[in-house]
Amino acid sequence: MSKDSQMRAAINQKLIETGERERLKELLRAKLVECGWKDQLKAHCKDVIKEKGLEHVTVEDLVTEVTPKGRALVPDSVKKELLHRIRAFLAQHATL
Amino acid sequence: GCGLPDNCTNRDAAPASWRRDLIAKKKERKLAHANHAQRPLLIGICTGFIAQRGRYKPGAVTDMSPAGCPHVNGFKVDNWKQNLRVIYQCFVWTRKRKAKSCICHMCGAHLNRLHSCLSCVFFACFAKKHIHEHAKSKRHNLAIDLLYGGIYCFMCQDYIYDKDMEQIAKEEQRKAWKMQGMTRTHTQRHTHHVKAKYSTWEPTKRELELLRHNPKRRRITSNCTIGLRGLINLGNTCFMNCIVQALTHTPLLRDFFLSDRHKCEMQSNSCLVCEMSQLFQEFYSGHRSPHIPFRLLHLVWTHARHLAGYEQQDAHEFLIAALDVLHRHCKDDNGKKANNPNHCNCIIDQIFTGGLQSDVTCQVCHGVSTTIDPFWDISLDLPGSSTPFWPLSPGGDGSALNGESHATGATTLTDCLRRFTRPEHLGSSAKIKCSGCHSYQESTKQLTMKKLPIVACFHVKRFEHSAKLRRKITTYVSFPLELDMTPFMASSKESRMNGQYQQAVDPFNNDNKYSLFAVVNHQGTLESGHYTTFIRQHKDQWFKCDDAIITKASIQDVLDSEGYLLFYHKQFLEYE
Numbered sequence: 105m106s107k108d109s110q111m112r113a114a115i116n117q118k119l120i121e122t123g124e125r126e127r128l129k130e131l132l133r134a135k136l137v138e139c140g141w142k143d144q145l146k147a148h149c150k151d152v153i154k155e156k157g158l159e160h161v162t163v164e165d166l167v168t169e170v171t172p173k174g175r176a177l178v179p180d181s182v183k184k185e186l187l188h189r190i191r192a193f194l195a196q197h198a199t200l
Numbered sequence: 201g202c203g204l205p206d207n208c209t210n211r212d213a214a215p216a217s218w219r220r221d222l223i224a225k226k227k228e229r230k231l232a233h234a235n236h237a238q239r240p241l242l243i244g245i246c247t248g249f250i251a252q253r254g255r256y257k258p259g260a261v262t263d264m265s266p267a268g269c270p271h272v273n274g275f276k277v278d279n280w281k282q283n284l285r286v287i288y289q290c291f292v293w294t295r296k297r298k299a300k301s302c303i304c305h306m307c308g309a310h311l312n313r314l315h316s317c318l319s320c321v322f323f324a325c326f327a328k329k330h331i332h333e334h335a336k337s338k339r340h341n342l343a344i345d346l347l348y349g350g351i352y353c354f355m356c357q358d359y360i361y362d363k364d365m366e367q368i369a370k371e372e373q374r375k376a377w378k379m380q381g382m383t384r385t386h387t388q389r390h391t392h393h394v395k396a397k398y399s400t401w402e403p404t405k406r407e408l409e410l411l412r413h414n415p416k417r418r419r420i421t422s423n424c425t426i427g428l429r430g431l432i433n434l435g436n437t438c439f440m441n442c443i444v445q446a447l448t449h450t451p452l453l454r455d456f457f458l459s460d461r462h463k464c465e466m467q468s469n470s471c472l473v474c475e476m477s478q479l480f481q482e483f484y485s486g487h488r489s490p491h492i493p494f495r496l497l498h499l500v501w502t503h504a505r506h507l508a509g510y511e512q513q514d515a516h517e518f519l520i521a522a523l524d525v526l527h528r529h530c531k532d533d534n535g536k537k538a539n540n541p542n543h544c545n546c547i548i549d550q551i552f553t554g555g556l557q558s559d560v561t562c563q564v565c566h567g568v569s570t571t572i573d574p575f576w577d578i579s580l581d582l583p584g585s586s587t588p589f590w591p592l593s594p595g596g597d598g599s600a601l602n603g604e605s606h607a608t609g610a611t612t613l614t615d616c617l618r619r620f621t622r623p624e625h626l627g628s629s630a631k632i633k634c635s636g637c638h639s640y641q642e643s644t645k646q647l648t649m650k651k652l653p654i655v656a657c658f659h660v661k662r663f664e665h666s667a668k669l670r671r672k673i674t675t676y677v678s679f680p681l682e683l684d685m686t687p688f689m690a691s692s693k694e695s696r697m698n699g700q701y702q703q704a705v706d707p708f709n710n711d712n713k714y715s716l717f718a719v720v721n722h723q724g725t726l727e728s729g730h731y732t733t734f735i736r737q738h739k740d741q742w743f744k745c746d747d748a749i750i751t752k753a754s755i756q757d758v759l760d761s762e763g764y765l766l767f768y769h770k771q772f773l774e775y776e
Contacts, residue, residue, distance in 0.1 A: 113308065113310070116310050120310075138772075162357070162358045163350075163358060163359050164357075164358070
């Protein structure tokens with residue numbers, strides 16, 4: 105494993121152990137609902153199903169179609185806030 | 201829309217019987233629209249049915265409980281139920297995901313949609329197809345998604361839904377949620393008392409029947425005027441009409457009454473809450489003719505004698521009297537009578553009651569005595585009144601935050617609030633007994649907001665009733681569309697006292713932000729005047745309610761008005 109991925113794994117481990125990962129997920133969930141992202145994606149899912157036909161579409165189809173759009177639609181303010189939280193967390197656990 | 205729940209994306213929450221009903225209803229509709237081209241049914245469909253290729257037989261009304269796939273039979277042997285439960289308990293519905301063990305056995309990654317093989321102890325990522333490799337080489341056909349608990353069949357190449365396995369998944373999830381509800385409180389910023397997992401609304405059999413028999417649907421478009429209705433003036437009753445308009449457009453109150461949440465226990469016909477409920481029905485009935493609120497007026501006269509008679513009364517007094525009677529006639533959530541003002545949980549208290557903190561500081565020992573009193577409204581003094589109003593310097597906390605300009609020198613709402621929350625020296629003639637000094641000392645008193653209500657009502661004291669004169673103060677007070685109450689909170693004051701003067705405004709803290717939704721104005725003099733109300737519909741549309749006449753108004757009309765009663769609604773609501 106490269107040094108980069110080693111670091112990533114260590115950070116992730118710390119996030120999980122301290123429960124911060126869960127907190128960040130909850131925060132992200134709330135923010136994404138608030139800004140309407142969840143509803144937008146839900147609508148997109150419906151469009152995909154309409155397109156592919158109910159009998160033929162699989163969960164994989166949805167994941168493939170929806171993931172890029174989902175990533176693109178996350179508002180900058182939400183990204184900023186999470187980055188801010190993660191930075192604060194890393195600053196606290198500087199020994200990593 | 202067809203009236204079916206548009207929100208069942210959580211397949212775990214839907215029981216099999218509801219799915220049966222749902223499919224049956226869809227089949228009925230489909231048969232009825234046989235002339236139309238075949239279109240896939242999408243509204244309200246659980247993802248569960250997307251996977252049931254080959255099982256979905258259009259036209260036939262079959263028992264549609266999830267039957268999984270033939271490949272699960274190999275798994276359902278021996279003690280499979282208990283094994284599956286353990287997997288759900290330890291690896292799926294758990295918050296403390298074991299950091300060390302929940303990684304891909306092939307590449308060590310944590311994320312990438314980790315799945316666990318159901319036939320052996322093997323975790324692998326889905327995204328990188330590691331679990332697929334395992335399934336192929338070992339011929340283990342089933343895996344479970346550790347994040348959402350879905351069962352994937354590699355033979356069917358899709359997630360499958362087996363009734364028995366779904367049952368186990370749901371039960372374990374409910375158990376885990378209950379346990380987590382006890383321990384969640386200290387991990388959150390605000391205490392959450394999670395009692396049960398939120399599950400989206402599902403119609404009961406009876407409700408489906410009702411929906412079927414009543415096919416007419418009412419849609420709320422962005423320009424529909426439902427909820428707007430004039431009120432006939434029964435003789436100087438505009439003081440009542442203006443408050444009724446404000447209340448019927450208070451979102452939470454409207455939701456409470458339109459969802460029929462009032463269960464009346466009063467024997468007589470004089471329950472004001474029931475009358476309020478009726479009023480909402482009238483307003484949202486779609487009728488455009490003005491409503492005649494004679495029953496409401498009669499009930500008000502019965503329960504608030506001081507407002508009886510055909511004289512013009514004060515709208516603010518009516519508001520307080522109305523809230524008081526409604527509060528008394530309500531039952532709180534636990535079914536107890538709303539007698540104890542400290543423990544009431546009725547809808548009126550939930551929406552309108554805030555807590556006002558009063559700190560009295562002894563000038564000698566600096567000991568502080570604190571009390572917190574409930575309030576339904578904040579009455580603000582105006583410059584020009586006989587009470588001393590000290591003009592504050594422009595700028596400073598509060599006004600910059602609420603985007604008001606002092607260019608015109610006009611008094612702003614935040615000026616009034618700053619005055620309301622400033623420390624006041626009580627003077628040598630009003631000494632307070634200090635428990636620290638054990639004697640009467642001079643002191644200062646300061647009011648701040650301890651707990652903000654969901655709806656904040658500001659009463660601008662325009663009517664002066666002093667010994668010498670009775671008059672109306674018509675000074676224009678400029679008020680904002682959006683208001684941040686943070687500078688007036690007790691917590692902000694504490695920070696200031698601890699030396700943090702220039703408090704960094706946290707742009708992410710939305711707790712104290714409010715939006716204007718109703719303005720009651722008084723035109724005329726103390727002797728003869730008239731009340732009207734501006735109310736907000738659909739976020740950005742404003743209407744003027746002048747007794748029976750409703751007209752469209754611009755935001756500028758609203759902000760330029762004098763302002764007597766200002767109603768603000770919290771922008772973001774938290775679960776308690």
